[in-house]
C-alpha cells in the first residue's frame with residue numbers, strides 16, 4: 001500500500017527509499033521506451049500520432065534526447081545478429097550506455113559472455129574490458145605481421161639512470177664486458193629471488209579469517225608487480241589485492257595466488273566467476 005501522507009510527514013528513510021525506487025523505475029521505463037522505438041520506427045507508427053519522424057515522436061512522447069534516439073536505433077541494428085544482447089536492450093534492465101560500450105566487440109560467439117558482463121560490471125570496468133579485447137585482437141594481428149618481417153634483435157631503450165650507475169655501466173662496456181648478458185643475468189636472478197620468497201611465504205602461511213594481508217606478502221607482490229596493475233598493457237595504479245583462489249574458500253594470503261590489480265581489472269576478475277544463471281537467480285530473490 002502506497003504511503004498517501006504528505007511527504008513532510010514521511011520519515012527520512014521512507015523518502016529516501018521511495019526516491020531510490022522511483023529513480024530506478026524511471027530509468028528502467030525510459031530504457032524500455034528506447035528499446036521499443038526501433039519497432040515504432042520500422043512500422044512508421046509515429047505518423048498515426050501526427051509526427052513526421054520517430055525522432056520528434058520520441059522527444060515529445062518520451063522526453064528523450066536526439067542522441068539517445070540515435071543510439072537506440074543504432075543498437076537495434078548492431079544487435080541484429082546477437083539475440084541475447086538484443087533482448088537485454090529491449091528489456092530495459094540495462095542502460096544503453098553500457099550496451100553501446102560492448103556493441104563494437106559483440107558477435108555470436110561472445111554475446112552470452114558480454115550479456116553476463118554488462119549486468120555485472122560498472123561502466124568503467126566495461127570500458128576496460130572492451131579496450132582489452134580490442135587490444136588483444138590487434139596484438140594477434142601484429143604478431144602475424146611480425147612473423148612475416150624480420151624480428152628485431154636489439155633495441156635502444158631510454159631509461160633515466162643515476163649518474164653513478166650510468167658511469168659504472170659505461171666502464172664495464174669499455175672493458176669489453178657484455179652488459180646485455182650481465183643485465184639478463186640480473187633480471188633472471190631477480191625473478192628467481194621473488195619466486196623463492198613467494199614460495200617460502202606461501203609454504204608457511206597459516207589459514208586465517210582475517211582479511212588483513214601481512215606486510216611481507218604485500219612487499220613481495222610489490223617487488224614483483226611494481227605500482228601498476230598487473231594486467232598486461234594496463235598502466236593504471238594497482239589499488240587492490242586479488243586472491244586468484246577465492247579467499248573465502250582458501251582462507252590464506254598466499255602470494256603465489258595473489259595479484260595486484262587496478263579497480264576495474266579487479267571487478268572484471270571477479271565477474272568472470274559468476275554465471276549468468278546465478279545473476280538471474282539473485283535478481284529474482
Ligand SMILES: [Zn+2]
Pocket residue numbers: 241242243266269270
Ligand atoms: Zn579479488
Ligand SMILES: [Zn+2]
Pocket residue numbers: 229230231234235236261262263264265
Ligand atoms: Zn588494470
